[in-house]
Amino acid sequence: MDVQLGCCWRCENPIEKEVPCDVCGEAKYCSEICGFRDQWRHKPQCAEWKPKQCSNPKCCKESGQLKECTACCNAWYCGETCQRKHWKEHKPSCQKCTQEIKATVASLKVNLQNQVMRCPYYVGNALAIDLLNLPGNELCSEDVKSTKTPKQDPLEGSYSILSAGCGNLRNWIHTIASLPNEFKGTLHTVLNDFDPYVQARNVLQLYMMIMYSDDPNIAERITTIWYSLHLSEEDYTFLVDCLRALLGLSAEDLNKVTGGALKLLTKIDMIVMRPVWKGWLELECRKGYPNYIDLQEQRKRLLYQYQELEEGQRMYRKGLPSELIPSYDEYDKHGNFIPGVNACSLPYDNPTLTGYLFTQGKDSHVNATPAITRILMSGRFVYCIEYHLMPFSEWDYLKVKKHHYNKSMVTMFHSFISDQIKQTIASIKAGNQRLSVMICNCLNILQLAHFKSYQSHVSLCLVDLFIAPNII
Template sequence: MDVQLGCCWRCENPIERDVACIVCGESKYCSEVCRFRDQWRHISECVEWRPKQCSNAKCGIVSGQLKECTACCDAWYCGETCQRQHWKDHKPSCQKRTQEIREVGAALKVNFHNYPKFSSEKAMMQFPYYIGNTLAIDMLNLPANESRREDERTEKTSELDTLEDSYSILSAGCGNIRNWIHTVASLPNEFKGTLHTVLNDCDIYVQARNVLQLYMMIMYSDDPNVAERITTIWYSLHLPEEDYKFLIDCLRALLGFSADSLDEVTGGALKLSETDITAIRPVWKAWLELECREGHPNYIDLQEQRRRLLYQNQEMEEGMKLYRKELPNELLQSFDEYDKHGNFIPGVNAESCNLPYDNPTLTGYMFTQSAQVTPIESLLFLMSGRFVYCIDNCLMAFSEWDYLKVKKHHYNKSMVVMFHSFISDQIKQTIASIKAGAQRVSIIICNCFDISARVDVESDRFDRIFTSNIVDFSGTQALLKVMKPLLNRANKSSTIITQHYGWYLSVPDSMVYGEITAAKTTLPAPQRVCEISSCAILAAYDINSDYYEDMLSRHPSTMTEECDKVIDANMFFCQEYFNNMNWFVSYLRAECMAVNKDSQSTNPPSFQKVKQSEGLQLRDFRRGNSNKVVPFRYRRNARPVNMTRGMDRMLEWHFA
């Protein structure tokens, strides 16, 4: 669960009087009011955590000790007798589910076949992810792992010892550095150890920006305004003259460094190979060569480029309109101002003439819009084309920093003021840790499947390995096979984190929507237009009560049209109100079937086998709060400002 232990699952305030869900007992609230308000969202998880009922109607016993049908994982029995008695009724649905898993597995096998070989080339044909599409996470989370107080009878080292130890993290397919910054900023104040982080990505554009930002933090750590400058340069379309000149100075300095001299000047805090710095140097050079001053004959005019990119089709426009509807009313004015101009600078008027420069680091070479270029060698060094604005319309600061943490840090009616303050503070804490000598960062540009050739397998062992959503393209077992040898077996808390971001794209719609549990609630008849619409209404109620009231005011026929429009434009709007847990389990089984080349069986592997892949153990996410490092999923309704999605899942693997 994405709520801190001891806090309410609805409002997140500390719990003084424990009020639990009367059915499953897992969800905790500070009051009956919060429990009632969270009931619609909680239904889909409650049905997973509550005691099961025997599927044999003649029995119907309810118990927490029932065993599931291993073939479909969608029926539960108290014993073999009940299972045999129910087989005639259960057989059609069980065989149907098994066949669906086979079909999904066959499709995934084709998708996964060539990924390790061609992933670098594929990445170069996409948007550079200068801004991430998932929330920043704490990849270490010491308080819930190494520093957690265990039973005194165990041989666990003391909490003080864990805060003085050294830790290593491998972030494969890392994207930008938000996860690293949030990890460092989340370290306990008492932490006296060191953290070595390897940031691995095959995208030279993203890595060029990562090195630039790291250099700024290390070399200008004594500048009291550097955190705010970095935040502005990270996200703002236009820059003040002082920030632009700071950026240009840093780019020019980086062009003059070799890998050894950069290592020396940063005191060993930032390392990369000569091959890698050579690969990203042309990106810095291209940014320097862009004419960013408004009014110049060769002015790049990023605002016009952004406008064309954001609103090039109706689907994008509808998506942004829906996002706006989900925002709290008091934030609308500030979002509209940001959306119009793209400025991420607090206290600056949108029409201000004090922002004379465009931000070159929001540009890249758009291979998807270029001529037919396929060889990877050409893609890596083809810098003759003009760099253009290349940020996907759904990627902005509001999409990658947790709104719940942001508003607790500094709530403001201006989204820019609120998020700029939070991000700057995260960077300040990171800079302080760097100055204390607690941080070392290594940049490695390569396909993550080749990472073993770039690290010392004999000596480099990582306490956490974060793999982004690479499993969406490769399959979990193939990735675990590569990463397992790098995991620190000596640390009982060592964990590999896999992120499933696009699993729903490979399965039928029936899998995505699963059992529509929210539709079984006691909604008034006018609101029960259809099952999916009722979920959309519940989501609207939780996220934006004004939008909910607007839905209720409509005639049932027009309400259906509105709900359909909402779901078509953004299917994630109401996704957490569906129970698709069993379908996600089915997907993991199909994925395992697709990757397992040695198996001659046409039967899908059991979920028990999936949980024990490659000699690692999966923390069973179906049993409540099983994850120890990151949440299995985030509550979307609690984060109307974030573009979180109801289907995103994060799994944790550890040594059995």
């Protein structure tokens, strides 16, 4: 649960009188009503957290402190004595479970390596999560502080995250925006994804945050470019300037101009992103001009192509409060994500919502030569946001509503996302953030770690801390 300490697990409001789950005791609610409403969502967690019974039938001791079998993780014991006594009976099921786990992992690895991606994930299909969750981390808990002295103040510590298969920037941005105001430490994040289009877009947005951090309107502008189908002349001109600047930089130049805040881990990362930026620049985005890309028409055709997704959209709309439906319908019709702006006043289409299909597998661009890269990048840039993916599906509505409620969904979400970006920019300016970008299949990271350019960053994240897997 991505809920702040002291808040209800259902409604996220501050708890005045705590009502814990009567089975596991871990989930905390502000009332019995919230506990009842959350029972089905909490059920899998409750089964995992509730006190276990010793698997040795001659013991059957029940406790929350039992230790699980490290091989199958499907049996629990109160100590080594009970585990040894029960091993003869447990061995067949333990070995069977272990073999099934290994076979499943091998199958998933093959499927992921040969997976065909329909389009780049510029918009994700799950809510942004806090990858670090420092306020809820055990290092910051009062219980730990009262029993032993930590080696370092968690709010001044140094942390590293490998965001494997990161998708777009929402998880990273939400992580930074969720850091306590008192945080004075450093966070080094490695953003990994095999998709050069997604990473080209990520680097573009990061470049905007770092190089234009003093612009008071930069957060709102990035939010607009991130999600809006059409752009004003001012936003489009700004976008073009940034794309041209990136095309003129080498990997070393990018690290230098950003003051070391943004680094590409190999030169090939820049090689596979540069054709994407160039492709966006070459698109005719002005309405009415020859060869105009007309993303509105492309968006409609994509909807007709995947009509099975319409039902999901109807269900989403049906679940909205009635006062939000008109604004949702307006967004659905035009695809514009700019508060209070008429679609007719936006003369340019957004080229960064385009891309094309490619396959993730042994022939992907992970170790591509420049010649192979040119072939991979020779496709036609088309509108590529799947119809069921939208800005509203990426951010927690409860948090958005608390931040700034408005009957316009675009106004409400635009304000929240812009504020998240503002907090992220402030953290970068304060020197608390360092970013590295890695374009490769996350399943191949360990094989790539022997390259000198990867080794120091990847081993740091894998060994010293953890992998934060992507939710697309």
